[in-house]
Amino acid sequence: xxxxKLAISFLLFSTLLSLFHPFAAAEPSKNISAVFAFGxxxxxxxxxxxxxxxxxxxxxxxxxxxxxxxxxxxxxNGKLITDFLVSALGLRDVLPTHSDRSLTxxxxxxxxxxxxxxxxxxxxxxxxxxxxxxxxxxxxxEAYIWRLHAALGNDEASRIIRDAMFVIGAGSNDxxxxxxxLPARRMTFTTVSSYHTFLLSQxxxxxxxxxxxxxxxxxxxxxxxxxxxxxxxxxxxxxxxxQVTLETMRSSPPTxxxxxxxxxxxxxxxxxxxxxxxxxxxxxxLPNSKFVYVDIYNPLMDMVTHPLKYGRIAS
Ligand SMILES: *[C@@H]1O[C@H](CO)[C@@H](O)[C@H](O)[C@H]1NC(C)=O
Ligand SMILES: *[C@@H]1O[C@H](CO)[C@@H](O)[C@H](O)[C@H]1NC(C)=O
Ligand SMILES: *[C@@H]1O[C@H](CO)[C@@H](O)[C@H](O)[C@H]1NC(C)=O
Numbered sequence: 011x012x013x014x015k016l017a018i019s020f021l022l023f024s025t026l027l028s029l030f031h032p033f034a035a036a037e038p039s040k041n042i043s044a045v046f047a048f049g050x051x052x053x054x055x056x057x058x059x060x061x062x063x064x065x066x067x068x069x070x071x072x073x074x075x076x077x078x079x080x081x082x083x084x085x086x087n088g089k090l091i092t093d094f095l096v097s098a099l100g101l102r103d104v105l106p107t108h109s110d111r112s113l114t115x116x117x118x119x120x121x122x123x124x125x126x127x128x129x130x131x132x133x134x135x136x137x138x139x140x141x142x143x144x145x146x147x148x149x150x151x152e153a154y155i156w157r158l159h160a161a162l163g164n165d166e167a168s169r170i171i172r173d174a175m176f177v178i179g180a181g182s183n184d185x186x187x188x189x190x191x192l193p194a195r196r197m198t199f200t201t202v203s204s205y206h207t208f209l210l211s212q213x214x215x216x217x218x219x220x221x222x223x224x225x226x227x228x229x230x231x232x233x234x235x236x237x238x239x240x241x242x243x244x245x246x247x248x249x250x251x252x253q254v255t256l257e258t259m260r261s262s263p264p265t266x267x268x269x270x271x272x273x274x275x276x277x278x279x280x281x282x283x284x285x286x287x288x289x290x291x292x293x294x295x296l297p298n299s300k301f302v303y304v305d306i307y308n309p310l311m312d313m314v315t316h317p318l319k320y321g322r323i324a325s
Contacts, residue, residue: 042099042238043173044121047092048147048216049180051127052242055090055107056083058127063140065128077103085127092123092177108154115161119170124150130184131212134195138187144180144216151220172237176220179242179304181281184209186247190274191256206281210288213241217292221299241289242304243282248274249314270314282307 047053051065059068066083067073073081075088084090093104101120106113108122126142129135136143142150159167188195189205199205221237247253248271257271286303293301313320 041173042101042175043170044119045092045096045099045101045105045175045177046121046151047105047123047125047177047179048144048151049125049178049242050129050183051085051125052179052182053090053092053123053125053177054083054085054127055092055105055123055125057107057109057123057125058141059083060109061126061141063128065139065141067127083107090123095175095177096121108150115157118154119158119162121174122154124148124154125179128183129180130182130188131180131209131216132184132188132195135183135188138192139183144212148216148219175238175240177240177242178213178216180213181209181244182247182250185244185274185277185281186250186253190247190253202277203280203284206277206284209281210284213285214288214292217241217299218296221296237299239299239301240304241285241301242306243285244278245306245310246270246275246314247278248272249310275311278307 047055051067054067056068058066067085068081068083070081071087073079073084073087076082076084077089084093089104096102096105105121105123106117108118108124124142124147126136126147128139128141129143129147131144133143133145136146155167155171158170161167162170184205189199189202195205199208217239220239253271253274254268258268282305289301289303292299
């Protein structure tokens with residue numbers, strides 16, 4: 011299991027590193043100034059710690075392998091992918107949360123996580139778990155930008171936002187909770203593809219909003235650089251331990267055999283195909299933006315089908 015986790019981190023890390031190349035080629039003279047993360051538990055570094063929700067990771071066994079060995083609120087035993095990212099960029103050791111009260115603005119100039127575990131592109135997902143919706147994450151980002159301008163002045167603050175990289179990871183909780191588990195969304199969106207389309211329209215709103223932030227907020231046309239976005243697709247949802255367990259409980263007669271739910275993997279692939287097509291369109295139509303798609307599906311699927319390759323014998 012430990013090896014498996016390490017291998018996952020490593021694979022996703024290599025994917026993220028490969029993201030720098032398209033960005034670097036597009037703007038060779040500019041370094042990435044900061045990283046801002048939005049979405050769910052895959053990018054939440056502890057924003058849920060103060061929320062009245064059960065979706066929290068500020069207790070053991072979380073954080074066991076984190077540098078300080080304390081549970082920080084990250085939904086993992088170690089570091090998040092964005093932690094590896096900021097350290098590879100030479101910005102910081104780990105990406106902090108915007109809500110950490112022990113930090114000052116000076117600690118947040120190289121970016122912050124606004125993500126909230128349990129949230130999704132569909133606001134209903136976050137409200138059901140009493141966590142922070144994407145809309146609220148963006149409002150928090152807006153408040154952050156004002157503080158950044160106040161602390162550093164308009165030119166420097168605008169430069170930081172302009173040269174930043176925006177990482178977005180969301181969608182898994184929408185599918186798991188609001189499509190497969192609870193019935194409300196399935197009644198409104200009678201096909202899985204119509205729900206996918208809805209999720210992507212929410213993502214499109216978020217992305218276009220970020221493209222316009224700073225400029226709108228300061229009511230001035232600073233030279234707007236190309237906003238750099240890295241957007242993660244869905245993992246093979248049908249192979250997530252939770253989904254497999256629920257399925258063994260549902261099957262009658264009950265079975266001990268743990269296998270991936272094929273239909274959910276097919277749905278994940280369909281969403282990822284739609285997301286990639288959307289990203290190509292946005293890349294060409296949203297002014298001053300550059301996108302990369304982060305493939306989570308294939309590295310994870312490879313681990314499920316070839317566990318021995320990753321040194322994982324039993325889980
Ligand atoms: C980019 O970063 C490198 C290494 O940190 C530095 O040497 C270079 O001057 C930076 N370039 C710009 C344009 O800031
Ligand atoms: C925050 O900034 C202060 C002052 O610059 C510094 O002493 C402290 O180490 C920083 N903390 C973190 C976690 O970066
Ligand atoms: C986005 O457009 C740039 C050229 O402006 C291109 O190099 C890059 O491959 C495109 N990315 C995607 C995901 O289509």
